[in-house]
Amino acid sequence: MTTAPLSNDARAIEELRSKLGGRLTIVGHHYEQEATIQHCDIRGDSLELARRVPGIASDYIVFCGVYFMAESAALLAREGQQVLLPDHSADCVMAQMTPARLLDRVLGRLTASGRKLVPLAYVNTSLAVKAVVGRYGGAVCTSANAEKMMNWAFRQGDGVLFLPDKNLARNTARKLGITGRDTHILDVRKTGEAVDLEAADKAALVLWPGLCAIHARFHPEQIEAVRKADPSCKVIVHPECSPEVVRAADGAGSTTYIIEYVRNAPDGAHIYVGTEINLVERLAREQEGRIRVEALRSSACSNMAKITPEKLRATLEGIVAGNTDPITVPSEDSAPAKASLERMLEACAKFLMLVGGGENLLKKGFPFPNPAIAEPIPSQRVLVVGKTRGGSSVEHISA
Ligand code: 13P
Ligand code: SF4
Numbered sequence: 001m002t003t004a005p006l007s008n009d010a011r012a013i014e015e016l017r018s019k020l021g022g023r024l025t026i027v028g029h030h031y032e033q034e035a036t037i038q039h040c041d042i043r044g045d046s047l048e049l050a051r052r053v054p055g056i057a058s059d060y061i062v063f064c065g066v067y068f069m070a071e072s073a074a075l076l077a078r079e080g081q082q083v084l085l086p087d088h089s090a091d092c093v094m095a096q097m098t099p100a101r102l103l104d105r106v107l108g109r110l111t112a113s114g115r116k117l118v119p120l121a122y123v124n125t126s127l128a129v130k131a132v133v134g135r136y137g138g139a140v141c142t143s144a145n146a147e148k149m150m151n152w153a154f155r156q157g158d159g160v161l162f163l164p165d166k167n168l169a170r171n172t173a174r175k176l177g178i179t180g181r182d183t184h185i186l187d188v189r190k191t192g193e194a195v196d197l198e199a200a201d202k203a204a205l206v207l208w209p210g211l212c213a214i215h216a217r218f219h220p221e222q223i224e225a226v227r228k229a230d231p232s233c234k235v236i237v238h239p240e241c242s243p244e245v246v247r248a249a250d251g252a253g254s255t256t257y258i259i260e261y262v263r264n265a266p267d268g269a270h271i272y273v274g275t276e277i278n279l280v281e282r283l284a285r286e287q288e289g290r291i292r293v294e295a296l297r298s299s300a301c302s303n304m305a306k307i308t309p310e311k312l313r314a315t316l317e318g319i320v321a322g323n324t325d326p327i328t329v330p331s332e333d334s335a336p337a338k339a340s341l342e343r344m345l346e347a348c349a350k351f352l353m354l355v356g357g358g359e360n361l362l363k364k365g366f367p368f369p370n371p372a373i374a375e376p377i378p379s380q381r382v383l384v385v386g387k388t389r390g391g392s393s394v395e396h397i398s399a
Helices: 008-023 046-055 067-076 100-111 127-135 146-156 166-175 197-202 220-229 243-248 255-264 277-287 309-321 331-347 358-363
Strands: 024-029 042-044 060-064 082-084 117-122 139-141 159-163 183-185 205-207 234-237 270-274 292-295 351-355 381-388 391-397
Touching (some): 008 024, 008 309, 024 046, 024 309, 046 067, 060 067, 060 309, 067 127, 067 331, 082 309, 100 117, 100 127, 100 159, 100 197, 117 127, 117 146, 127 139, 127 331, 139 146, 139 331, 146 331, 159 166, 166 183, 166 205, 166 243, 183 197, 220 234, 220 243, 220 270, 234 243, 234 255, 255 270, 270 277, 277 292
Parallel strands (some): 024 042, 024 060, 060 082, 117 139, 117 159, 183 205, 234 270, 270 292
Antiparallel strands (some): 381 391
C-alpha cells in the first residue's frame, strides 16, 4: 500500500507535536476526518475518551471532537492542565436540544410532588446540563453503557428522565423490557409550561424529545433495499437511530461496537453501516480486500468536520506561542457536573474497589448489607483491598 504524501498542515502538525513532546496529548473521536484523526494519540468513543482523560499527565490536551466532549475533558482534567478545542463553534446539535435552564425548570415541575425522578443524561449534553443532572442525584451515560446506566438510574428512585436522545432512550428501554406504555415523551415547548404532568407521573421512563439529525437520516426502507440487493448482507447501526431502524438492523451499538463488529466479521462478509460517514469510510478502507463495508447512506456530522487540520495546526502553534483559548468550567457547575460524570465512571468501572477495613467488610457478609457501601452493579466485580502493616493487600475478588 502506498501512503499519500503529507500536506503542509500535516507536516507542520507533526513538527509541532515533536517540539511539544510529552507536554501535549491529542485525542479524537471516531467521527473525525482522516486528515485530523491521523494526528491523534488517543482515539475512542465518548466513554473511552472520558475514561482516558484522568490518566493523561500532559500540560495540554487538544480535543478533536465536539464541544461537549471537550467540556467533559476539562471537567476531568488535572489542576493546571489546559483542554483546547480547535474550533469552539463545533457543537453537537443534539446537545443544544436541552438548554440547562429549561431542564432545571422541567425537572422542578416533575419532582414538585415529591417524586424521585432520576435524570440520566446522555453525555451529549452541555456541562451546565450535567450540573443540573448532578444536583438532582442523576448521572451521565454514553451509548456504550446506556443499558447499564438506565438500570442504575432505576435503582436510585421511582422513575427515570432520560435526555436528550429519545431514540437512544427507547432503544435502551426495549432491552430492559420497558414498553411504550411505560414511557412518556415530554412536550417541552412554552418554556416547560406545556409538560403534561399527569402523563409524566404515570410513566416509569420519561423522555426528552431530542434526537441526532445525522442519525435521523437512516430509515427502515434503506435497510429493506440493501437486503433485497444482497440477502446475505449484515446491517449495523448506531443506537441514536430510530427504534424502527434499530429493530430492522442486525445489531446496534456505540462507535466502538461498530468498529469491533466489522473487525471481527468473517472474511468475505458484506456489511452496511448506519452511522457518521467518516467512520464508515475509514472502516471500508481498513478492511478493503477482506470484507466489504458500505454506508447505509452517506450522513456527515458538520460539527465534527469543523476540526480541520488547519485549525489543529493553528491550535498547536498557539500553544508554542503561549497564546491559547482553553475550555473553562464555571466554578458553580464544576462539582455537580463532575458528580454526574463520576457516577457513570464509577458505576461502569470493571471493578468496584473497596479500600480499607476489607476484613471487617468480609465478616459482615458478601454482598454487603451496609447501604452506605456502594452496591456493585450486576456486571461489576468487587475488589476488597485491606490495609496491612506493610501497605495493602487484595483480600477478595468476587466472581
Ligand atoms: P459514541 O459514544 O458511540 O462514540 O457516539 C458519540 C456520538 O456523538 C454519536 O453521534
Ligand atoms: Fe451530535 Fe449527532 Fe454529531 Fe454525534 S453525530 S456529535 S450526536 S450531531
